[in-house]
Amino acid sequence: MVNKLWCVGVGPGDPNLITLYGKQVIESSDVIFCPVKSVHSESFALETVRKIIALEGKEIVKLIFPMTTKEDKARPYWLSAYEKIKEKVVSGKKCVFIVEGDPLIFSTFNSVLEIINQKKEFDVEIVPGISSFQIMACRVKLPVVDGDEILVIMPASMKEKSGCRTAQLRDDFEKILEISSTVFVLKSGRVMNQLMEALSGRENIKVFFGELCGTENEFISELNDDLKSRENHYFSIVMIKKEEKEVDFGLAEGKERGVRASQSVFGRND
Amino acid sequence: MVNKLWCVGVGPGDPNLITLYGKQVIESSDVIFCPVKSVHSESFALETVRKIIALEGKEIVKLIFPMTTKEDKARPYWLSAYEKIKEKVVSGKKCVFIVEGDPLIFSTFNSVLEIINQKKEFDVEIVPGISSFQIMACRVKLPVVDGDEILVIMPASMKEKSGCRTAQLRDDFEKILEISSTVFVLKSGRVMNQLMEALSGRENIKVFFGELCGTENEFISELNDDLKSRENHYFSIVMIKKEEKEVDFGLAEGKERGVRASQSVFGRND
The missing domain is CATH 3.40.1010.10 (Tetrapyrrole methylase, N-terminal domain)
Known part of the structure; x- marks a missing residue:
């Protein structure tokens, strides 16, 4: 049996x-x-x-x-x-x-x-x-996380903690953006306009929108105003990626990228 | 071609x-x-x-x-x-x-x-x-994230931001634990003892250790002191999962779980 x-x-x-x-x-x-x-x-x-x-x-x-x-x-x-x-x-x-x-x-x-x-x-x-965020990243063709970076995967809505107001939730989102290198916001379709507002004016981020990623009806684009009029879909994802300064691979000799020391969050690493 | x-x-x-x-x-x-x-x-x-x-x-x-x-x-x-x-x-x-x-x-x-x-x-x-964190979760047989929860995937070490000290990195880890429901700490082998120290005494979390997850030599256990003497391995993961109050499915009638309202981080959800 x-x-x-x-x-x-x-x-x-x-x-x-x-x-x-x-x-x-x-x-x-x-x-x-x-x-x-x-x-x-x-x-x-x-x-x-x-x-x-x-x-x-x-x-x-x-x-x-x-x-x-x-x-x-x-x-x-x-x-x-x-x-x-x-x-x-x-x-x-x-x-x-x-x-x-x-x-x-x-x-x-x-x-x-x-x-x-x-x-x-x-x-x-x-x-x-x-998971759908994985295939979306493969289509966008950008690293999700590398080296010391932090990845956050979250739904568009979060439960109110007892007594907490929207301002607190917005604070949490600020903290998430601050700490992470890449954020996937799942089920983002219903709050696309608000999400775009929350992200507008920020520097050094790239934002992508994906719908039905990994299906025949897949749609992926950089986040832009055209998406505001798009009908919201349950299977939608927003990928927010902080842009690091680009390494100049074409002219490697003599140029050095500022290398920062790596350290454990928990204590010494070596 | x-x-x-x-x-x-x-x-x-x-x-x-x-x-x-x-x-x-x-x-x-x-x-x-x-x-x-x-x-x-x-x-x-x-x-x-x-x-x-x-x-x-x-x-x-x-x-x-x-x-x-x-x-x-x-x-x-x-x-x-x-x-x-x-x-x-x-x-x-x-x-x-x-x-x-x-x-x-x-x-x-x-x-x-x-x-x-x-x-x-x-x-x-x-x-x-x-990804190895996915198969580890399948072995542990616990939900990774559900509903309104937030998932964080991070390496054990992070780059020092310019001028930032270890205290700042520890602050970041506190923020991560506060915001998220589940955290996977990758490449945790070399800092196991410090990580265990950072997590000890915390209530309402479950912590698991996984090594070579998804291979023939896979080893998974709840985090315990025996692991301190274990030889560190590159392919190791620590899964930190906050415990929510258990829903009483056995006696569903008449018992209600405190249901909290769901709200968008970005504005109204409906």
């Missing part, structure tokens, strides 16, 4: 960005669970998988994860998803839960995983996937 | 974590460039690829990237690597540069990419790969 659930991250939409292991797990499964927004919705992860894996003979089970930030509204759906998974897993079938991107980075699987970890009724194996 | 370089991230070491597209690009290549520390070193990326792709008939070119944080020392090697790549690319051969993990996240490819972007002598296509 298997008594185990696999969760496979199928990447951003291009089926060829699935890992070899992820493909193998899905191919050898009896039951495929896929997240949908509502009962009549299609599963984006399943559409991705369908392009390269024959699904005949496999049982497909849609699990509803409603689009809400209200946990008390979502929780019954998470529990219901868990119960459906458990029923199949304990029946001895090989079950796989497929999700877009990476299963642990802003994914619907996270809520189910918390229940699995608490109830401990069956085992789980998680297979990583390419 | 191709006149293009591919760069493929081959993931953390398990060849089955290569993407389908990455495998296909490597298989169809004439020349494989791989980074090594010195002339007699083996390439970790090549060892990974060799396990699943037949390399007969392909030209393997080692490129030396010395282990140094001094840019003036490293730069001649970057330029030399670039020239070797250019020679093969303009000859019309299909060339692929393979790197561990993801090509744009703390990878040797970043320095070569900067030269390619400046010189514009040939095109480049970058294929993302699974």
